[in-house]
Amino acid sequence: MVSDFFFPQPGGVESHIYQLSTKLMDRGHKVIIITHSYEDRTGVRYLTNGLKVYYVPFMVLYRSATFPSVFSFFPVFRNIVLREKIDIVHGHASLSSLCHEAILHARTMGLRTVFTDHSLFGFADAASIMTNKLLKFTLSDVDHVICVSHTCKENTVLRASLDPLMVSVIPNAVVAENFKPPSNSNPAPAEVSRGHAFSQPAPPARQLGPHDTITIVVISRLFYNKGTDLLTAAIPRILENHPNTRFIIAGSGPKAIDLEQMIEQNVLQDRVEMLGPIRHEEVRDVMVRGHIYLHPSLTEAFGTVIVEAASCGLYVVCTQVGGIPEVLPSHMTVFAKPEEEDLVAATGKAIAALRANKVRTELFHEQVKSMYSWTNVALRTERVYNGISGAISDAEFYGYDASLNAANWSATRGRSGVQSFALIDRLKRYYGCGIWAGKLFCLCVIIDYLIFLCLEILFPRDKIDTCRDWPRKTLNEEKEPGVR
Incomplete structure (x- = not known):
């Protein structure tokens, strides 16, 4: 889970990330959280049931969002991902710089990505236009998007020009x-x-x-x-x-x-x-x-x-x-x-x-x-993870026969419904984001890929120590309710 917004700062996004993470851990998954440092809270902290939080020391620009450096986060992010043996990167919040950068770097590293949108934005003012263009850049190469309401889904689909099939609605919950x-x-x-x-x-x-x-x-x-x-x-x-x-x-x-x-x-x-x-x-x-x-x-x-x-x-x-x-x-x-x-x-x-x-x-x-139940939210989110990783079929995940729409899906995806990691396919997706923006996005992806190659040469994977997993309790899955 990656976001600029997390505890000790209070808020709905912060609570969502924490509750979802703990419920996924109860179901046997390993979850870590990456956020920026808060005052004297820097480094690694452990929360309930061994939930590990990386507080990365990056400068906060406005309303707890970090300065958008684009590439400087990559070495730290790669090190954490390799140390923790991460398979899926899940970003939260449209205004989180760390979230957008993490999704870009994760795709370059060949990891599956999910984005959860918690907010609504307009289409007319300058701030919304820039945010929407940034969101379109990030979501052009994401595996799946989650929205917290149907209104949020409509807003996100319009802002980022997404296929509605790529967006699921999973609401928040309350303890x-x-x-x-x-x-x-x-x-x-x-x-x-x-x-x-x-x-x-x-x-x-x-x-x-x-x-x-x-x-x-x-x-x-x-x-x-x-x-x-x-x-x-x-x-x-x-x-x-x-x-x-x-x-x-x-x-x-x-x-x-x-x-x-x-x-x-x-x-x-x-x-x-x-x-x-x-x-x-x-x-x-x-x-x-x-x-x-x-x-x-x-x-x-x-x-x-x-x-x-x-x-x-x-x-x-x-x-x-x-x-x-x-x-x-x-x-x-x-x-x-x-x-x-x-x-x-x-x-x-x-x-x-x-x-x-x-x-x-x-x-x-x-x-x-x-x-409302966080256990139900975790079950539905787990289903999204299974869908993007290919653990369940397209027909089961998307609710339709993907082969009927193969022309729209197979051009840039290795298997229908699952994004391709090939650089040329990624560039095709970014190039369609606008006359000038598309070229700029492609340039960012190419630079990111070159940085990745340099990191692989200078800091080989086999030289990075992997972390031992925290011994944690898990729930008896037979007692868990089914997905609605």
Whole structure:
């Protein structure tokens, strides 16, 4: 697994990589993670069940993404891959430089590759155009792509000009046991962390009266695309319309200053609590203090945090954008357009429903638990690995007879459905990426191949020590559920 985004930084991509890796290890696979260093965390670290993480010391450019050096990562990457005897390289996130470089180098080394897209991007602004061109470069020579929602799949297919058969949809999941609602008879105890952040006990699960205080929770990175501007405009109006309500906001980012200024200007210090950044293991303790979870994102491929909120027994108010409508059933959510007026109205509707006791939030946890499972995600991802490596037939993997479409597949693939490693075939795929971009991409691939040949001569494979595998537990496969 390769990505710029991993623990100790909190987030949906980070959690996805960790949970998927541990479940694949439970099924008997060897998994390592490559990411960049975080402050004093450099080198090799071991996590649960011997999950090994390589924190490579590369310079971070923006929002935890490393500087795109293209070729300087190759010697380190090759050394790690040979030491660990890696067969498949799985990259995550469109904005991860390490991910794109790892897929390029892995194909040059003759390794199978998979890419998982966790985000949605537009087609008009300069940043999206450049990101889409970079994605087209990387995915021109990838074996398979995974998206976390059907909306994400449509977006990725258009951005990278992919054959839809090469893209699978495997959603995120949640560890429901880590996001339990407070017990009705035994409310969650008070937590103390960084001063006042968790100084209040979680509210017990009970019916709300007309004058009881309703707490609205927001846990998000405070960036523009997460709807922080929308949240800043909506909070004063929500609090004005509903006197017995308050907000708890957790997260950090450049838009935090706007929220703080809004609180000062409207004198809302007693009704809006800013917690700042919190660790992932503290998310549940914050969520169970509330009744409603507000998610004002402007773009979202999946939105794992709203699944976690529902699992904690919160009624979810969210914007109807991206893949969010696919995540939870309608009785758990109130949808709003990504507009101030509609968000205020949707929040008011949720508050009224809770006060009238029309929503059975105490049932949400068991329902979410039955819908989402990381074990199921691992099984479906394992099937992708089997498909790209030829362990299962094309008819079984792609769900159709590949020979019927041989003209489109066999030109650049050794076997229908499996990418060819031949340099000439790779150059053909890259050359079709654009009049000028195609030539530049071909040049990058040729340089990468020459660097690979130099590394093979200067640092022969037989001179690189291989790592001993960590002794780890595995699950009894007879007890594992089948793939849906």
